[in-house]
Amino acid sequence: MTALTDFSISIQRRFGRQRLRKFILGLIPFALLIGLWELNTAFVWFDPVEIPPIADVWEAIFWLQSDCPGFMAAVDGHNSCQLSNNILSSIGRVILATVVGVPLGIGFGILAGMNRTISAYLEPIGVFMNSVSGIAWIPLAVVWFGVGWETTLFIMLNTIFWLLFFNTMMGVRAVPKVLVQGVQTLGGSHLDAIRQVYLPGAMPSIITGGRMAMGFGWRALIAAEMIGGDSGLGFMIFVSASEFKTEEVFLGVILISIIFLATDRWILVPLEKWTIERWGLVWKPT
Amino acid sequence: MTGEAKLIVQGLSHHYPDEYTGESVHALDNIDLKIYENEFVAIVGPSGCGKTTFLNIIAGLLPYREGRAMVDGVDIKGPGPDRGVVFQEHAILPWRTVSRNIGHGLELRRTPKAETQRRVQEYVDLVGLSGFEDRYPHELSGGMKQRVAVARTLCADPVIMLMDEPFAAVDAQTRITLQDELNRVVMATEKTILFITHSVEEAAFLGDRCIVFSRRPGRIKSEIKIDIPRAERQWKDMVNNSKFTDARDEILGLVRSEVTSNDDG
Numbered sequence A: 001m002t003a004l005t006d007f008s009i010s011i012q013r014r015f016g017r018q019r020l021r022k023f024i025l026g027l028i029p030f031a032l033l034i035g036l037w038e039l040n041t042a043f044v045w046f047d048p049v050e051i052p053p054i055a056d057v058w059e060a061i062f063w064l065q066s067d068c069p070g071f072m073a074a075v076d077g078h079n080s081c082q083l084s085n086n087i088l089s090s091i092g093r094v095i096l097a098t099v100v101g102v103p104l105g106i107g108f109g110i111l112a113g114m115n116r117t118i119s120a121y122l123e124p125i126g127v128f129m130n131s132v133s134g135i136a137w138i139p140l141a142v143v144w145f146g147v148g149w150e151t152t153l154f155i156m157l158n159t160i161f162w163l164l165f166f167n168t169m170m171g172v173r174a175v176p177k178v179l180v181q182g183v184q185t186l187g188g189s190h191l192d193a194i195r196q197v198y199l200p201g202a203m204p205s206i207i208t209g210g211r212m213a214m215g216f217g218w219r220a221l222i223a224a225e226m227i228g229g230d231s232g233l234g235f236m237i238f239v240s241a242s243e244f245k246t247e248e249v250f251l252g253v254i255l256i257s258i259i260f261l262a263t264d265r266w267i268l269v270p271l272e273k274w275t276i277e278r279w280g281l282v283w284k285p286t
Numbered sequence B: 001m002t003g004e005a006k007l008i009v010q011g012l013s014h015h016y017p018d019e020y021t022g023e024s025v026h027a028l029d030n031i032d033l034k035i036y037e038n039e040f041v042a043i044v045g046p047s048g049c050g051k052t053t054f055l056n057i058i059a060g061l062l063p064y065r066e067g068r069a070m071v072d073g074v075d076i077k078g079p080g081p082d083r084g085v086v087f088q089e090h091a092i093l094p095w096r097t098v099s100r101n102i103g104h105g106l107e108l109r110r111t112p113k114a115e116t117q118r119r120v121q122e123y124v125d126l127v128g129l130s131g132f133e134d135r136y137p138h139e140l141s142g143g144m145k146q147r148v149a150v151a152r153t154l155c156a157d158p159v160i161m162l163m164d165e166p167f168a169a170v171d172a173q174t175r176i177t178l179q180d181e182l183n184r185v186v187m188a189t190e191k192t193i194l195f196i197t198h199s200v201e202e203a204a205f206l207g208d209r210c211i212v213f214s215r216r217p218g219r220i221k222s223e224i225k226i227d228i229p230r231a232e233r234q235w236k237d238m239v240n241n242s243k244f245t246d247a248r249d250e251i252l253g254l255v256r257s258e259v260t261s262n263d264d265g
Helices: A001-017 A017-043 A054-064 A071-076 A083-116 A116-131 A136-143 A148-174 A177-184 A189-199 A203-228 A235-242 A246-277 B050-061 B098-102 B103-109 B113-126 B142-155 B174-189 B201-208 B242-258
Strands: B005-017 B024-036 B042-043 B066-071 B085-086 B162-166 B192-197 B211-212 B218-227
Touching: A001 B162, A017 A054, A054 A246, A054 B113, A054 B142, A071 A083, A071 A136, A071 B174, A083 A148, A083 A203, A083 A246, A083 B098, A116 A148, A136 A148, A148 A189, A148 A203, A177 A189, A177 B085, A189 A203, A189 B085, A203 B024, A203 B142, A235 A246, B005 B050, B005 B192, B024 B050, B024 B192, B024 B211, B042 B050, B042 B098, B050 B066, B050 B085, B050 B142, B050 B162, B050 B192, B098 B103, B098 B113, B098 B142, B103 B142, B113 B142, B113 B174, B142 B174, B192 B201, B201 B242, B211 B242, B218 B242
Parallel strands: B042 B192, B042 B211, B085 B162, B162 B192
Antiparallel strands: B005 B024, B005 B066, B211 B218
8 A cells, every 4th residue: 555655645746636636637548448348358249350459459569570581681671571671661751751851842832931932822822722632632642653662752851842832821910020120130040030930930830730740641641551652551450351361450559649649748848948938939727 | 427328220210001001100200319338228109009019120030121120330231249139028938948038148159167167146135036047937926037038139249239128018017027137237237228108107116218219209308317227227316316216207208298199190
């Protein structure tokens, strides 16, 4: 009993009472879902082919990696490391699309936000592109690039770019003019204004755009891998389902959520804390 | 006034198209003004009289075509560090700490780090913000933010400091403190200042000279000299200073006649 109390106190010290409460409340729906899942295994309301037992999903990890010679081989992308290869290939494409798409989107967004002529050119096509759902491009992309990484990368880039472009543009427009004038009257150039005013000033909007880009981008990527890809978690889910290996499908879906959650918690949230929260640009409930 | 004219304005007029109707609005009419070194000139006038337009033209934030405006003998073309501006509010950068805001002008000029640090500390102390160097603006009160704004402008060492109703957005108590402090800072730094306000008291309290603007189109209606040494300008003494109260009442009469006159100007 005392051990449990000590444990609870130490957690409270680390997280604080409110955060612990929030954390536990957030866990409850998951716990319920897992409970129902376990009950299904016990009472077999649904056939294991439809909803496989948790243990099978767990085992699928080892089954898919069974031919893999070891950790280093997995990192190197050895042919027989099925699961890790699919994970790495999805993550790799997300990173590549982010590295290319985010700076491009922010760059054009800043230009369009600062300059009415440029935004007159780009805004209508931006609205058009954003209104077409990212996955609507998949069939065309398959025609253009064939089945493979080019198609999936194109789909994700296309999704990321326009979201960041739009949000950055809106963010730049919302930057108070007096901040720019302040820097200009201190002797700052246009480039100084971009780096020191427009970019940080648009940060709340850029981070929102980044959140959306990650969400929509991941979804588009998974869909693209299913239809126009030859690797990745989306591809794995699709193939496994067609072979009725439902436990692999469940595993794939869970992995996608975990990876997505991890990017949000470990990249986007810290970025938010380090920038707009520190600068007092974010509304916080007190 | 002794010394040389730092700001010279000759025959400056300004028209701009109305945002909605497109009609030409006559904002300023034939302004002539000289401001000398270490002089504090306050412009006061009814709202919409063009005083902020005038300051924006001097700051280089608004292009002008009719007349001339020069600082240190050079025609004003766009904003520059020779004319520092303290805006009404919210003009310091939220993503820079107090000391990085104050040192911003020096940083833009690529001043060596040690030199910048020394100067920043000097101005932090001058405006009474010691201990707040590493705070972000959202952690400061309205009055402290305006102290940062003043220090930021002074630290960049402009030829003339332009102030656009800098204390209009703070509460009355803070305003009085900031006005007292500004006097002290002006004495210490010997800056040349153009100060825009709609508050007659503020103009009379701070200005060596008060310029009263007419209603639109803004013209110089009159000019009142207030001959009180800066060291004597403290609010606690001012209520009994007849020079101050006389000047205040005179300016108040001039501004009031502008507000109440109903002829189309």
